[in-house]
Amino acid sequence: MLDLDYVRAAFPALDASWAHLDNAGGTAPAAAVCERIAAALGRGMVARGGPHATSAEAGALYAEGHAAIAEWLAADPDEVLLGGSTTATLDLLARSLRPRWRVGDEVIVTDADHEANIGPWRRLEATGIVVREWRLRPETATLELEDLRPLLGERTRLVAFTHCANVVGALHDVAAITQVIHDAGALACVDGVAYAPHRPIDVRAWDVDFYAVSLYKVFGPHLGALFGKRDLLLGGAPPAHPFIAPGDLPYRYEPGGASPELVAGLPGIVDYFDALDHHTFAIRGDADEAPRGRLFAAIAEHEASLAARLLEALAGTRARVIGPPTADPEARVALVAFAIPRVPSATIAAALAEAGIAARSGHFYAPRAVARLGLDPTCGGLVRLSLAHYNTVEEIDRAVAALAPFIDPAPTSTAS
Secondary structure (H helix, E strand, C coil): CCCHHHHHHCCCCCCCCCEECEHHHCCCCCHHHHHHHHHHHHHCCCCCCCCCHHHHHHHHHHHHHHHHHHHHHCCCHHHEEEECCHHHHHHHHHHHHHHHCCCCCEEEEECCCCHHHCHHHHHHHHHCCEEEEECCECCCCECCHHHHHHHCCCCEEEEEEECECCCCCEECCHHHHHHHHHHCCCEEEEECCCCCCCCCCCHHHHCCCEEEEEHHHCCCCCCEEEEECHHHHHHCCCCCCCCCCCCCCCHHHCCCCCCHHHHHHCHHHHHHHHHHHHHHHHCCCCCCCCCCHHHHHHHHHHHHHHHHHHHHHHCCECCEECCCCCCCCCCECCEEEEECCCCCHHHHHHHHHHCCEECEEECCCCHHHHHHCCCCHHHCCEEEEECCCCCCHHHHHHHHHHHCCCCCECCCCCCC
16 A cells, blocks of 8 residues: 555645646656756756766766666667657657658558547658548447457558547557557557556567657656667658768657756656655565566555546446446556536536646547547536546545536436
C-alpha cells in the first residue's frame, strides 16, 4: 500500500483545497524535477558543444536527461528523441519516414487515438500515401485485432494506434497487436501518452518500432519523448541541417534541441520513483534493488481502488461510462470518461470546478473517437476524471458528491 502522505509531500503543486483529477491533461511535477530545473537555470544556459566548462556541463545535463528517459522506456539513449510535445515528435516522425515510401503505399490509423497520432499520418495523403482507418467498436470503445487484419496488405508500411485511448482508459495488448503488424511487414507506432503515468514501459519487450509519451503527464516538464528503433531512425530523413551526420542520433531528430533546462529536469522523474520504491518497500524490510514493476503494481492497485469508487457511484445512473465498466487494472487505467444524456458536459465540469475539483470536458483532442461513440449531441463531448497515484479517497468522494445532482438513478422500465 502506498504511503499517501509521503507521496503527496513530493509534489509541491498539490493543494488540499483542490482535487486534481485532470491528470491526463497534465500531472503535477515532482519536487525532484523542479529542483533540477531550477538548478540548471541558476547555472545559466549556454549552447552545448563548446570547449569551455560551462558548455561541457550543459552537454552533460542534456545527456543525463536523455539517459533517464531511455531507462524509463527500456531503450538506449540514442533511440530517444525529445521535443516540445508528442504532437511535435510524431509530426517530425511522419515527415521523416515519408521519403522511404512510394506513392500508393499505405498507412493505417485509428479513430480512437489522440489527434497527435492521426493527423501527421493523414497529412501524408497529400503526398500520395493511402490512409486506411482501423475503427473502434462503439459498444466497447476498444480496438479489436480482427478489425485490423483485413486492413493489412502488402503495401501497408505503418500502423499507428494507441496503447490506451485518452477518452476511454481501456488497455490494448500492444505486444500482440505489434506482432500481427510485423507479420504483415509493417511498422508499429504507438501512442503511450495515457498509459505511461500508470504502468511500467518496456519498448524492447513489446518490440514496438516507435513509442510516444508526454513527459508532463508522467510528473515531469512539458516535453515529449519518442522512442524509435535505431536502424529505423538511421534510415529516416528528418528535416535536419545538411551538415548534421546521418548517424548523429538523436541530435539529427531534434531541430533546435529541446529546452535544455527542462531536459535537465528529466532525471528527477526517475529520482522520484526510485525514492518512492525504496520508501514503499524498504520500510517493510525489503531494501534490495527490485524491478520497477513492483512499485507500479502498488500504484495500479491504489489507482484501481479510486477508480472503482468512482465507477460504483456512476453505475446504475443516467451516466454512460465509456470503456470497461470495471476498475480491474488488467482492463483499464484510472481514467473515467462519461456523458449524461441531455446534460452539457461543460456544465458538469463547471460544477466540479465550483466544488474544487479539477476535471475537464470536451473531446480531448480525440474528436474522431467521440464522434464514433454516438453520444447525445447536446452533451458536447465527455466529462473526464483522470486519476494519478497521488489522489486520495477523500478527493474521489468530493467528486462523487459534486456529481450527485447530475447522476440521478437511471429510470427503470415498468411493465405495461
